[in-house]
Amino acid sequence: MVIARHSLNAQSAYHDLLRGLKDDAVSDLRGTPVKETRNGRTYWYDQYRIGTSVRRSYIGEDTAELRDRLERQAGLAAEVAQRRQTRTRLVRLLRAEGMLSTDGSVGALFAAAEKLGVFRLGGTLVGTQAFRLYEGELGLRIPSSELAQTGDIDFAQFERLSLALDDQVTGSISETFKALSFEPVPGLERAAVWKWRQTRSDVMVEFLTPSFRSEEDIRDLPALGVSAQSLHFLNYLIAQPIKAAALYRSGVLVQIPRPEAFAIHKLIVADRRRGGPDQIKSRKDRAQAALLVEVLAEDRPDELREAHEDALSRGPHWRDHIARSLARMPETAARLAAL
Numbered sequence: 001m002v003i004a005r006h007s008l009n010a011q012s013a014y015h016d017l018l019r020g021l022k023d024d025a026v027s028d029l030r031g032t033p034v035k036e037t038r039n040g041r042t043y044w045y046d047q048y049r050i051g052t053s054v055r056r057s058y059i060g061e062d063t064a065e066l067r068d069r070l071e072r073q074a075g076l077a078a079e080v081a082q083r084r085q086t087r088t089r090l091v092r093l094l095r096a097e098g099m100l101s102t103d104g105s106v107g108a109l110f111a112a113a114e115k116l117g118v119f120r121l122g123g124t125l126v127g128t129q130a131f132r133l134y135e136g137e138l139g140l141r142i143p144s145s146e147l148a149q150t151g152d153i154d155f156a157q158f159e160r161l162s163l164a165l166d167d168q169v170t171g172s173i174s175e176t177f178k179a180l181s182f183e184p185v186p187g188l189e190r191a192a193v194w195k196w197r198q199t200r201s202d203v204m205v206e207f208l209t210p211s212f213r214s215e216e217d218i219r220d221l222p223a224l225g226v227s228a229q230s231l232h233f234l235n236y237l238i239a240q241p242i243k244a245a246a247l248y249r250s251g252v253l254v255q256i257p258r259p260e261a262f263a264i265h266k267l268i269v270a271d272r273r274r275g276g277p278d279q280i281k282s283r284k285d286r287a288q289a290a291l292l293v294e295v296l297a298e299d300r301p302d303e304l305r306e307a308h309e310d311a312l313s314r315g316p317h318w319r320d321h322i323a324r325s326l327a328r329m330p331e332t333a334a335r336l337a338a339l
Helices: 008-025 064-071 073-077 080-096 104-116 128-132 134-138 159-164 173-179 234-238 259-272 277-299 301-312 316-326 330-337
Strands: 032-038 041-050 053-061 124-126 152-156 182-184 195-198 204-210 218-221 226-231 242-246 252-256
Touching (some): 064 073, 104 152, 128 152, 128 277, 134 259, 159 204, 259 316, 316 330
Parallel strands (some): 204 226
Antiparallel strands (some): 032 041, 124 152, 218 226
């Protein structure tokens, strides 16, 4: 299959949009950036004073890119209005180029999540909503609308990160969702809420977290103020996530898995689904994995090979799931074997 690509103009516009959104993320600091090292990792906080109290707000994990932006923070703060106009123009251009945009219900929820600090605090968009955003990251055109259609919005966060950050969202997720016409979906553990459904549409929101124990139970995410369904294999997917730009209004900065991790994780998830409606989702999982493997084998073969080898090294259950999916995907299996 010939990979369909967005124009170089569109790819350049997308990365300009993403750069502008990242600049905005550090342009409204209230105090002085300070860093703190815990368990071998370094994190930046915005430290400021309210009355006699000293408060801190998490900015992000230490990287050269973040340090550069913090050094330029004063200049970035002075250019907020100009950047917003530029981002609006770039979003308009990208829509005209045919890049997938975000519909109103989903876009409003993304914007609300960004404002609350869900992505800043390590929340990562997973599932098909994340897959759609690889158009910009990889410059490809998703060839089938079925691959990009979903009524689900899934956020994932590490439980241990939620505990370690010593920060929380800037409001109530439940109250924010209620304002957007989302109602809690009762679960077996009625005191814990990890799913919401929008009353005026079929959109469903769910919070997830990796499981490091035998059961897949409900866990708390203190930084987000919600509960989450724990899942095996999810830790692999959301390690080292990347930033992405969702096309809604003047753009929304979200966080998604690395595309190579997404592709390999889909091979695992596809095999874990069993029977009934899950078979339809399993076919979609394999199709998304096949497309990403094809693109990445051409564009980022080293990253794809490392992600594949990493998953295989994690044990027999990992290898068995991947092998059973690839047995049904000979072309994808051949591409991975050739890396």
